[in-house]
Every structure is written in structure tokens, then in C-alpha cells.
Amino acid sequence: MVKLQGYLQPVIESDQLGRTAGQNVPIGEKHLILDFLKRRPAPDWFFSCCHWGNTSCLAAMPTVVLMDASLSMTRPVALEGNEEFQRKNLAIHGLTMLFEHMATNYRLEFTALVAFSSLWELMVPFTRDYNTLQEALSNLEDYDKTCLEAALQGVSNVVQQEWGSACPCQVVLVTDGSLGIGRGSLRHSLSTLKHRGDDKKFPLPFPFPAKLYIMCIANAEELQTSDTLENLEQLLTLSAGGGQIFTMEGPLCLKSVQSMFGKLIDQAYTPFHAVLRCGNLSSDVQVFPRPEPVVIDEEVEPSPRTILTEVDEVGAGTAEETEEETSTTQMAGKSPNFCVLLHGSLKVEGMVALVQLGPDWYGMLYSQADSKKKSNLMMSLFEPGPLPLPWLGKMAQLGPTSDAKENPYGEDDTKSPFPLQPKSKRSYAQNVTVWIKPSGLQTDVQKILRNARKLPEKTQTFYKELNRLRKAALAFGFWELLKGVAELLERECTLLPDSAHPDAAFQLSHAAQQLKLASTGDPQYAAFEHSITPMVTDFSGGDRDRM
Amino acid sequence: MKMFSFSHKTAFVVDHCPYMAESCRQQVEFDLLTKNRSQGVIPLAPVSKSLWTCAVECSMEYCRILYDIYPTRKLVNYIVSDSEFHVLNSWNQEAQNTQELMSALAAVGPPNPHEDPECCSILHGLVAAVEALCKVTEHQQQARAQLMDTADRVCNRGRIICLTNAKSDTHVRMLEDCVVETILEQNKLAAGSDRLMQIQQCELVLIHTYPLGEDTLVSDRPKKEISPVLTSEVHSVRAGRHLASKLNILVQQHFDLASTTITNIPMKEEQHANTSANYDVELLHHRDAHMEFIKSGDLHPAGSTSRDSGLKETVTLKWCTPRTNSVELHYCTGAYRISPVDVNSRPSSCLTNFLLNGRSVLLEQPRKSGSKVISHMLSSHGGEIFLHVLNSTRSTLEDPPSISEGCGGRVTDYRITDFGELMRENRLTPFPESPAPAGACGKVPLERAKAQLERHTRYWPMIISQTTIFNMQAVVPLANLIVKESLTEDDVLTCQKTVYNLVDMERKNDPLPVSTVGEAEASSTGPCGTSWRRWCAPTSGAASATPACWSA
Known part of the structure; x- marks a missing residue:
């Protein structure tokens, strides 16, 4: 999910390095464009998707x-x-x-x-x-x-x-x-x-x-x-x-070894410069470690995705300006920089900023403090693709809150549109029936029996469990089980104590009969969508009113 | 990394011939008598599943795991074969769920043992499976549409899993030959069609299943190339739990899954609420969640146990009871969907419900040295549970410099609160993909969000001492309105009022809220008039930022 994490260091703005305004679209292209997501309250996505407690970690380029x-x-x-x-x-x-x-x-x-x-x-x-x-x-x-x-x-x-x-x-x-x-x-x-x-x-x-x-x-x-x-x-x-x-x-000689290592530096150790842009606010930044190109799919997209479109001749330019740089660094500390503003507001508001690095490639920026309370602006890159975090939905479909009919964050800022719920539930969230192990089947039969013994109080649960078993048995073509459970219910009926509610006997034999009918495969009774409903009795009518 | 690998399309072909109605000869006791009721009652005879029931429930289990871990892009086409073929669903995303399949299977019902076996054959289903594999899926269609000229980069591969009862090895070879031929024929057809794709590669997994106690007539055979397009493997498996564990192993192989067993989960006993015992729960997930273990070589000795056939391995991770008050952020390098192996067992459902209710559990990797290393975390997002991989080695980002040490770090009067306000106004929210929402101007939501940010920042001084108007209460109404995409008549009136108000203030020589930071010069110039002129200058900047409708 998260490919890489790194610092974003503001660098001296290019015009302070004495470049003229016309040349100042510099260095790394492909600007980082910001948008904002709510980071608080903690229970939503941010809490766990990302990063970093004191358990520290990964990913620069040693x-x-x-x-x-x-x-x-x-x-x-x-x-x-x-x-x-x-x-x-x-x-x-x-x-x-x-x-x-x-x-x-x-x-x-x-x-x-x-x-x-x-x-x-x-x-x-x-x-x-x-x-x-x-x-x-x-x-x-x-x-x-x-x-x-x-x-x-x-x-x-x-x-x-x-x-x-x-x-x-x-x-x-x-x-x-x-x-x-x-x-x-x-x-x-x-x-x-x-x-x-x-x-x-x-x-x-x-x-x-x-x-x-x-x-x-x-x-x-x-x-x-x-x-x-x-x-x-x-x-x-x-x-x-x-x-x-x-x-x-x-x-x-010394000269040729210098030129060889110079090539290595150009190839592997040029700092990664980029422009962080938020509307009309921007800052030149350097990213540690440099993000590497990624191949998404060797067949469909065989060429690697990069953040930089082209590496310009930046290395040479800065080398000449080294001396000037030291003096401007001190000056630069005192002139406002967007990174610092952004960092401060992200920290105070407890938010993260979404950053786009290229087509379908996103990451996020947030304030990160270490144990010594030194904090910095961190960037985490997501796996390239339109949907890096499923619970945020497609990144391209995230739009301004003001376009929504009502504020998804609530008027008092207590709600959140995240996480998104998937269209269909996963098996563990929908009470599926699996009988591969005998215990699975036994548990389901026991559930029916337990409720059967508490009829008519448990009429609804009894039928719910009965129908669940019926559906699964029909899908698995396990008609023998339907017959078996029908017999079981009939036996329960004969074992009812004298003190039992008269409705219990009616419901048990009704249920048993319905299961038997289903086990014949007769389409009238064995339809998957069909459910066995409680038998309407004089007693049960009154019961239902009480429920 | 291939989007359209074998696992993009899986065709299940399940034998529905009369023979499959035979019992698997493994009995299930379903009438368990509870202790206090057992007197005088004779338990009912156990039931036994048919070969068909075994095949269906095992294949559904395969699909359940698959859909849990890959809700999209990994598709199943389920086909049943008797005297003809029955295709139970399509490649469409809506048709990809177990409920749909269960419903279709119920309509098919168990095989009719009285049908004429001569008319029935698995071949009908295999032919249908090849035809199905030629059909373009939504994802392939999309990818082809996007690539235009290079649309041929989109591959068409697929896997056929055939559950049948074969007669002999010769019979198996006949089935394989038939698949090879059908692929050739279908590929010819597909070459001349826009709606079909030629099959580049197909993997046939033939599973011969037979009742317990019988000798198998078919021998196992590892994967072998039958033709340049087709590879085939044969598994001969007894029905029932043997078939279930075979398909469990196959789903792991086919979809790059691995198994993690969470151990030491404390659970209250049903009978004795005060005591708790420890349970284990096995989960499946993408094997990348174990990448660190595999690479470090830790996987084999430390955390793994071999069970069943010895083919199946699981990594054991220890439950760490969550501290309720800690809201730590963890540095996580991956999140993988999970599926419990025993989905409705009590320990599994306790764990999954605990996680679905919003709790998170840290997992500890047992190490030989006895040191405690937290390597993973379980947590749910929007009703889906993910196994998160936490990084447990040294960080290359340790001891980062403070932002205050860098450029702009020594400036102290950033408009932090105002920018926070701007961020809140520019918060994102998800929009449904179609139909195009109102006010879109044909732009995707994210582009609209960027456009809004652009408008909101046309004039935005970063520090307090750089601005006067944003420090003036009187300007607030104008500043709030001016960033809107279009202004109403009323908005224009409000703006005009604000400007007149400012003019009025200047006339009255009202003092300006000039920040004192580094601006001694402004106050030393004396008369307020000068500073009014001076400080109003930025407003011209604001005026240029006015939306087009302003002048209209």
C-alpha cells in the first residue's frame, strides 16, 4: 500500500538563487498538488492506514x-x-x-x-x-x-x-x-x-x-x-x-576517476527536486529519499511510472552556486515558505493533505513528530493506481465538500464520509453457511433445536435459523439433510413436555412438513428465495402482538 | 505484476451427471444429544453428503475465500454439466458473489440419479468453459478501450477448474484433447470478433473425486504442457474433507495466498463466563503480507508449522491484547484483505466481530531470541478486515530534522489558523462515479477540487505581517465571497457594501490593524492616510483575483 515514506524539505526558492523569473519553473516537474482530508476523529481511516508510532521504520535508500x-x-x-x-x-x-x-x-x-x-x-x-x-x-x-x-x-x-x-x-x-x-x-x-x-x-x-x-x-x-x-x-x-x-x-589518473564518480553521482545521487503546489501557493522541495519509478503492469503498462518527467541539468547548476547558497540559506530561514505554513496547519488541525504525483499516483502529507518533539512534513506515497486505499474510494472521485448537497462532515464537524462501505459484504460479515467441517453443520442444527425448545418465544429466531439451513441445503443439493432435520423436529414435537405452549407443537410440525416438501425438489416448495414463514395460529397471532 | 494473469478468469466446471449423486461415504452426525436430554432417545441416523454436495460446497468455499480477498478483478464463471451445460453466472462484477451462485445452484438441484448416463458428460461443460474464457470481461474491455493502439497488450488467459468423476487416465486424456481442440476452434472464431478474445494461455485443473473406500481409477499428474496454449494438471482426491483441503490449497496457489494463524486469543467460555481460554484462528491473505518473513528466511524455522498434507504452511502470530486508550499511528507498509479459513467457527466469528466493531489488534512475531517484535496489525475499514504489515526494522528516516531548521523555519507569524480554515473548506468527500454530478462542467471531482483550491489561493499572503486586509474584520465578508465560483446579485451587493465601508473608514481616518512585526516604518510615516494608501495596495491584487462574474 504505502510504497515509501520520506521527508519533504523546503529548498531555497529558485528566485532567491538569482534566477530570473522567466527561468524559474525549475527542476523537477510534475507538481505535487494538494487537497485535504480530515484526519480526525481517529476512528476513521487515518488511524490505522498509516503510519508511525514510536515503532519506527523503513524506506530511504541506504x-x-x-x-x-x-x-x-x-x-x-x-x-x-x-x-x-x-x-x-x-x-x-x-x-x-x-x-x-x-x-x-x-x-x-x-x-x-x-x-x-x-x-x-x-x-x-x-x-x-x-x-x-x-x-x-x-x-x-x-x-x-x-x-x-x-x-x-x-x-x-x-x-x-x-x-x-x-x-x-x-x-x-x-x-x-x-x-x-x-x-x-x-x-x-x-x-x-x-x-x-x-x-x-x-x-x-x-x-x-x-x-x-x-x-x-x-x-x-x-x-x-x-x-x-x-x-x-x-x-x-x-x-x-x-x-x-x-x-x-x-x-x-585522478581526473578520470573523478569523471567516473561524477557519472555515478549524476546517475544515482542527484537530489530529487520537485515543486509542491497548492493552488497558487507553492514551494520548491527536495524529497528524501528520491522516489523511484514503478512498473505497474509489465504487459499493459510496460514503461515505469515516474514522478519526474525529465531530469534536467540541475546538478551542474547548483554546484556552481554552492557559495551563494550558504548565505542564502540563512536568509531563507527568515522568508516565509509554504511547506512550513502547511506543516503548521496540518499539525494544528490534525489533518492530512492528499498529494498527487502523477496520473493515478497519490500520496499524503502530514506532520510527523519524533520522540524529541521535532516535527517535520512527511510524505507517504501510495501504491500507484486509481484506488490505493479501498476505503477512500477512487481518488479521482474525491471532490470539494462544497459540491455535496449536505456537508458530509456534519454541521458541527462530527461526521465523516469515510470509510466508504464496499458494495457487497465480506463472508465474515454476512453469516454465511459452511458445512465442510461436521461441527459447522452440527452447530447450525443445534441452533435450530435450541430455539425449537423455546417456542413460541423464539419463533422468529427459530424460523430465521431454519431458513438459513434450508437455503444452504438447497444450494448444496443436500436434500437428505432437510429430511433429517424434519425428522428431528418431529421427534422434538413428541418430546415436548406437558407444560409446553400448544403453539410449539404446531410450529414444529409445520416446519418439519415444509422441510420435507422442500426436500422433494418440487419447485413450488424448493425455491431458493422462498422462506418458510411461521404458521399463523390463534396463539401465535397473540404472541406476535406481544413481541 | 500482471493485471490479466490466469487468475483474472476462473471457470468452474462441475459434473452434474447421475454418478455424482452417489454418497461420498463419510457420515455426519447431526443429531447430537445434549447430556440432560439423552435418556431413552435414540439418535437419528447420520446423514452423508453426495459427491455433488461435496463438490459444490468445496467450490463455493473456494469462491468465498476468493471474493473475500479479491472483491473485484478476479472473476468466476460457474458452469454445471450434465446432458447439457448450465452457465450459472456471467463475468460481470454484479454476478460475482456467493449468494448469486448459491441461488443458481439451488435452481439446478442435485443430479438426477435416474437420468440416462449415456447422454451426460462433463464435456458439455468444458466446451462452455472455453467459450466463456473467450468472452471479454468488463476489465479487459476497459483496459482495451484505454490503450487504443496498443490494445493487443491486454492478454486473455484463464483457468478451468473441473470437478468430475473420471473413468480412467485415458478418459482424462480425452478430456484434455477436447479442451485443446475447442480452444483452437474458439480462437478461430474469436479472431474475427470484437466481442471475443483469443485465449493466449489456459490452465486446466482436473480434479477427479471419488467416494471414500474406493480405489482411484485416475492417477495424479503434475502440471504438464498439452499444447502451446494449454497446460493441464490432474488431482485425484477423495470427496469430503479431502476435497475441501485440496481446494483450499489450490485457492492459495492460484491467488498467491498465505496463511497466518493468530494464536493466544483470549475468549470467554460459554459455560463459565468468568474464565477465559486461549484460541487460535487461521486467516488467509495475500502472501505479500509475509514478504519480510520469507525474505529474511524466518518463515521456516520460527513461525511455521506443517499440517495436513505437509503442503500447507501457516505463520503463527501472537495476539497482543489491545490497550483501549492508545490511539497510536503505526507506520504500515501494506494492508491486505483477509478471509478466515473456518469462517463460522466460534473463535473466528468472535475475532472478526471484534474487529468489525472498530477495534484493532497488534500481532507479535515469535522470535527465537524471545524478543518482542510487533510485525502486523488487524483492523477493519468500512466493514472489511485488513492485515496490516508494520515495519519492524530500523528506520532510514530516524532523527529527521525539524521543519524549523529549514527554509522559512524561523518565521513566526504564519497564518496557521487561517490556512487551517482554508483546508477545512477544501476538504474532500467521495462522489459517486455516475451519473455526472451537477455543477461538474464535465470535470472529475478531483479536478474540481483542484480548481477550487486555485480560486481560494489567488491572493493569499502566508504571514500576518504581510497582510492588512486579512487582519481586518471589515473585509471578511468580501474575502469569503470573492473565492466563489460565481457570485449572486446579493453577493455582489455585499461586496460593494464592504468596499464602501472601507472607503468610509479611510475617510474617517480609522486606525488600521497594522501588525507591529517589523513594521516600525509604517507607524513612523505618521498620518494614517499614508498607511491607508500603502496597505490598500494588496487589494488590487485581490481585485485581479476576482472571478469573471464580478465585472459582469
Whole structure:
């Protein structure tokens, strides 16, 4: 139901960044359009459909950096000035760049560092502290050979332990492209894929949704001399969650590693900008984590649904403006922002806002406070589709209250049009008859008998239960039961104590006779819609008046 | 994720030939004597169901579970076969409920044991089932209409579940061949028709059912490809409870269901109201509700027990007695409809009634370590019960920044109350889909809601110190009216009156309710006249926001 939950951070409005008004329709398109639903009183839909007590949870995009620490990473590359670089240094340089980018733009994301050779080790557990990551990176030692399979299994364990299996992750594998030889090498792992038992399955695809980015500290030419690229491509296919292989262009140097990690950042770590719009009020926002495209039906709608129509060249633009940004941030704190207004009113009114992200894709915004009473504007996205929450009805059919003939919330605001009742009741809400287990049948017969013994007081219930049994027996073609119950009622009749009301005997034999008639299948008596009605007696007439 | 998979269309074909009137040879005692009345009374002989009764009640149970969990989009066409075929309902959504089917079944009645067996055959029903699968459903029609050029993306697959008593394996092969041929013929017909669709894939599930104590003449066979269009599997099952549990397993396989057993439900005893005992209730639901368990590998060792044939597995979750006063909001990642396995047993109905009355129950996942993890919640919405999946792992959203730390966070005079008022005026309410409601201008309700928001926000300063007119009591009538879609004569008069009133106030040099926030400058300019001119400026903005009818 709920695909994802995230923060909505207002960002500095574009005109404050010095853009002219004409250019200011910016960044992410597809505006978020607001409408309002009542959140209170608690008993209606909001209470349980959504979210979050102190039991916390899911769904940003943590990153695992999987760093090759095998000996081959220490191979030197061409000299640059006086300094001799190893591939490892280049890798660290690239990762530093990634960490710096994330510290600036993604300070709420979690990142972990795993180093591997023939063994693997979790160097830094998931953290938002990029200094720790950086430090671990620079203290990284050199080990023996590359065994990717064990390391991927390690990543799988680390992620599942921390986030469970529903949380989407990004895995950034940094390697020099020499993937080992013999047992434990990637080539060996891949060639034995089909001959494995359940206990030794290959770790890909990961049990959680994952994108795999492979950063090769090698250029395409040198990789072509071996089957490395083929193996890595096969790995990417196995991973099944998408991703990309990046190789370096030209000579191995700081510049080319920067350009490679730059591509990764563009591909996977560009902040998600959008405009939150409520009529003529709007605010540029950044959404953490970035919402991913969704494929609804691979046949009918094979292309994934996205919120962004196009990713513009935003990344480059903001990079140049970094300096200006810091000064405007302070200024921006003091100029009014729609997100803050909306958050405040949602909080005070106890309401949620419905937000539309695209055709048939909706979510909701609400104020969310943590235990320290810090509150923020949260957005939860629903599963794309016209009817994400059945008890709200079709989203497109939600309209302004003022169009309704009378206020569905009541004049004194005590009612709610939600939840909507479905057209037909579910089996557990309509007293269905199931006789698959003998106890089901026995209970139904006992109910009739219990009421039979309390005739004429229980005349109505007696016939109600009798008719229920009759209907089911007719539908199931179980005529033998009708005969049996008829006999049972006749016997009850003979067992009536002297003190019994005379009406009891009349009703019992009438009911028995009607059941017998039905059991012949004669359409006059065996019609499904027909019901056995109480026999009208002098006694029963008086009884009914009393009821 | 396919909208039109096999499970979109299920054709039930139930044998109504004379042989099905045979007893299943499992007796049901229905005359249970209560202790205090047993003296001298001989209980009545037990009854026994016919093969037909067994087939009907088990197939109805299949449909009951299906309709509980998928009220729409998963359709059943129920066909009965004897000397001819009887189609008991259609693919239409209105025809998709058990009451309708029960009524139609009652009209058919049990098989006539005296009918000539030579005239009767399950084949009539199988042919009718193939014809039915070629018929376009409302959902397929809609999807095709929407896709226009790419309408061929809408697939037509289906499943035939055939409950019969076959004579031999050769007989079964004959039935399969007949289905293959009929599909070929019908597909030819469908190719030239707009109202029919060719069957791309069909899954035949043949269930041979026979009385207890007899040897089966038909052997089980796993799914096998008979032709590129047809796969077929054969199940040979004794009637009665064996058939029931087979169909229960099949409905789970066919519709991706899984089972959860709620354990430790405290219930008052009927006899002794003061004591309570603990009960278990088994529920079916979409298997995605167990996704976390399956993926983490927790499903097998910790929470599951194998029962019956060993094919059926259930996850056990422990009832946590709800605290009445807590109205927590839970972070929930999915909600799945449920159907109780034993719908009218006392523990099941107690649980479902408890939930239908608006209560919620948290469910705890038993863990090896003994730690307590709440993983699910049961709760109803509008008469339907849903199993909610709660996230029980660490949150990537922990420690979010406060909104006050961001842009606009240090501004203190937002018009929070006024915006709350605007939100309440723009609250949503559901409208019936057809006929088009009045005042629609052809727009769907949500578009009208957006249009209303647009009108309401044409002039809307966000902070108190940015506005004077919205701080003035005298302007209220005008401000309330100006956002309307159209103004009546009276409305126009009221607006004019408001404007004249303002002019009058200016003439009298009435003080303005100028907020002091950052506006020392305004008061320092001295004469009120200046500030009147200054502060009235925004009204021109309001005027531009006037609806077209204003000028008319």
C-alpha cells in the first residue's frame, strides 16, 4: 500500500538563487498538488492506514560501499608528477568525492563500508557520519585475493540485519576488475550457478530491492583483454534491480576517476527536486529519499511510472552556486515558505493533505513528530493506481465538500464520509453457511433445536435459523439433510413436555412438513428465495402482538 | 505484476451427471444429544453428503475465500454439466458473489440419479468453459478501450477448474484433447470478433473425486504442457474433507495466498463466563503480507508449522491484547484483505466481530531470541478486515530534522489558523462515479477540487505581517465571497457594501490593524492616510483575483 515514506524539505526558492523569473519553473516537474482530508476523529481511516508510532521504520535508500581490498588494488598506475599512485588511491579519491557529495546533498542517508578480499569485513556500519567513513577508507589495509561471492553475501546479511528486506538499497562495488582466479573467483561462482543446492545459493538477486553500481578502477581497453566485463555484466543481470558498470576513460589518473564518480553521482545521487503546489501557493522541495519509478503492469503498462518527467541539468547548476547558497540559506530561514505554513496547519488541525504525483499516483502529507518533539512534513506515497486505499474510494472521485448537497462532515464537524462501505459484504460479515467441517453443520442444527425448545418465544429466531439451513441445503443439493432435520423436529414435537405452549407443537410440525416438501425438489416448495414463514395460529397471532 | 494473469478468469466446471449423486461415504452426525436430554432417545441416523454436495460446497468455499480477498478483478464463471451445460453466472462484477451462485445452484438441484448416463458428460461443460474464457470481461474491455493502439497488450488467459468423476487416465486424456481442440476452434472464431478474445494461455485443473473406500481409477499428474496454449494438471482426491483441503490449497496457489494463524486469543467460555481460554484462528491473505518473513528466511524455522498434507504452511502470530486508550499511528507498509479459513467457527466469528466493531489488534512475531517484535496489525475499514504489515526494522528516516531548521523555519507569524480554515473548506468527500454530478462542467471531482483550491489561493499572503486586509474584520465578508465560483446579485451587493465601508473608514481616518512585526516604518510615516494608501495596495491584487462574474 504505502510504497515509501520520506521527508519533504523546503529548498531555497529558485528566485532567491538569482534566477530570473522567466527561468524559474525549475527542476523537477510534475507538481505535487494538494487537497485535504480530515484526519480526525481517529476512528476513521487515518488511524490505522498509516503510519508511525514510536515503532519506527523503513524506506530511504541506504548505500553500501563494497571496497575491493585485494592485493591487485595496490598495482601502481602511471606516474603523475612525482607521486606514485596505486589503484587503491584512485578508488579512495573517487569515494571521497562521493562521500563529500552525499554529506552536502544527502546528509540524511545512511552509508556503510564493507571491505573484502578472500574474507569480508564491515568496516563502518550504517552511519550518517561521513568523517568516520572517510577515516576508515584512509586506514584501509591490503589483503589477499578477490572473492566477490562471499562479499556479496556479506552485503546481503549486513543490509538485512539493519533494514530488513523491504528497504531499497544501493550497492557501490569498487574493484580493479581482476576478479580472482580459481575457487572463489567470480568466474568460478558464475560457472557453478546452476549446480547449487538451496543452502549454497548465489547471493544475487538480493532479497531486498537493490541497485548495483560497479566502479572499475581500470579502463575499458584493459578490461577487454579478459572476460571481466562479461562476468560483471552477468552479475548485473543476476542482480535484477538495475544498476550500471562504470569504467574509466583514458589513462588512469585522478581526473578520470573523478569523471567516473561524477557519472555515478549524476546517475544515482542527484537530489530529487520537485515543486509542491497548492493552488497558487507553492514551494520548491527536495524529497528524501528520491522516489523511484514503478512498473505497474509489465504487459499493459510496460514503461515505469515516474514522478519526474525529465531530469534536467540541475546538478551542474547548483554546484556552481554552492557559495551563494550558504548565505542564502540563512536568509531563507527568515522568508516565509509554504511547506512550513502547511506543516503548521496540518499539525494544528490534525489533518492530512492528499498529494498527487502523477496520473493515478497519490500520496499524503502530514506532520510527523519524533520522540524529541521535532516535527517535520512527511510524505507517504501510495501504491500507484486509481484506488490505493479501498476505503477512500477512487481518488479521482474525491471532490470539494462544497459540491455535496449536505456537508458530509456534519454541521458541527462530527461526521465523516469515510470509510466508504464496499458494495457487497465480506463472508465474515454476512453469516454465511459452511458445512465442510461436521461441527459447522452440527452447530447450525443445534441452533435450530435450541430455539425449537423455546417456542413460541423464539419463533422468529427459530424460523430465521431454519431458513438459513434450508437455503444452504438447497444450494448444496443436500436434500437428505432437510429430511433429517424434519425428522428431528418431529421427534422434538413428541418430546415436548406437558407444560409446553400448544403453539410449539404446531410450529414444529409445520416446519418439519415444509422441510420435507422442500426436500422433494418440487419447485413450488424448493425455491431458493422462498422462506418458510411461521404458521399463523390463534396463539401465535397473540404472541406476535406481544413481541 | 500482471493485471490479466490466469487468475483474472476462473471457470468452474462441475459434473452434474447421475454418478455424482452417489454418497461420498463419510457420515455426519447431526443429531447430537445434549447430556440432560439423552435418556431413552435414540439418535437419528447420520446423514452423508453426495459427491455433488461435496463438490459444490468445496467450490463455493473456494469462491468465498476468493471474493473475500479479491472483491473485484478476479472473476468466476460457474458452469454445471450434465446432458447439457448450465452457465450459472456471467463475468460481470454484479454476478460475482456467493449468494448469486448459491441461488443458481439451488435452481439446478442435485443430479438426477435416474437420468440416462449415456447422454451426460462433463464435456458439455468444458466446451462452455472455453467459450466463456473467450468472452471479454468488463476489465479487459476497459483496459482495451484505454490503450487504443496498443490494445493487443491486454492478454486473455484463464483457468478451468473441473470437478468430475473420471473413468480412467485415458478418459482424462480425452478430456484434455477436447479442451485443446475447442480452444483452437474458439480462437478461430474469436479472431474475427470484437466481442471475443483469443485465449493466449489456459490452465486446466482436473480434479477427479471419488467416494471414500474406493480405489482411484485416475492417477495424479503434475502440471504438464498439452499444447502451446494449454497446460493441464490432474488431482485425484477423495470427496469430503479431502476435497475441501485440496481446494483450499489450490485457492492459495492460484491467488498467491498465505496463511497466518493468530494464536493466544483470549475468549470467554460459554459455560463459565468468568474464565477465559486461549484460541487460535487461521486467516488467509495475500502472501505479500509475509514478504519480510520469507525474505529474511524466518518463515521456516520460527513461525511455521506443517499440517495436513505437509503442503500447507501457516505463520503463527501472537495476539497482543489491545490497550483501549492508545490511539497510536503505526507506520504500515501494506494492508491486505483477509478471509478466515473456518469462517463460522466460534473463535473466528468472535475475532472478526471484534474487529468489525472498530477495534484493532497488534500481532507479535515469535522470535527465537524471545524478543518482542510487533510485525502486523488487524483492523477493519468500512466493514472489511485488513492485515496490516508494520515495519519492524530500523528506520532510514530516524532523527529527521525539524521543519524549523529549514527554509522559512524561523518565521513566526504564519497564518496557521487561517490556512487551517482554508483546508477545512477544501476538504474532500467521495462522489459517486455516475451519473455526472451537477455543477461538474464535465470535470472529475478531483479536478474540481483542484480548481477550487486555485480560486481560494489567488491572493493569499502566508504571514500576518504581510497582510492588512486579512487582519481586518471589515473585509471578511468580501474575502469569503470573492473565492466563489460565481457570485449572486446579493453577493455582489455585499461586496460593494464592504468596499464602501472601507472607503468610509479611510475617510474617517480609522486606525488600521497594522501588525507591529517589523513594521516600525509604517507607524513612523505618521498620518494614517499614508498607511491607508500603502496597505490598500494588496487589494488590487485581490481585485485581479476576482472571478469573471464580478465585472459582469
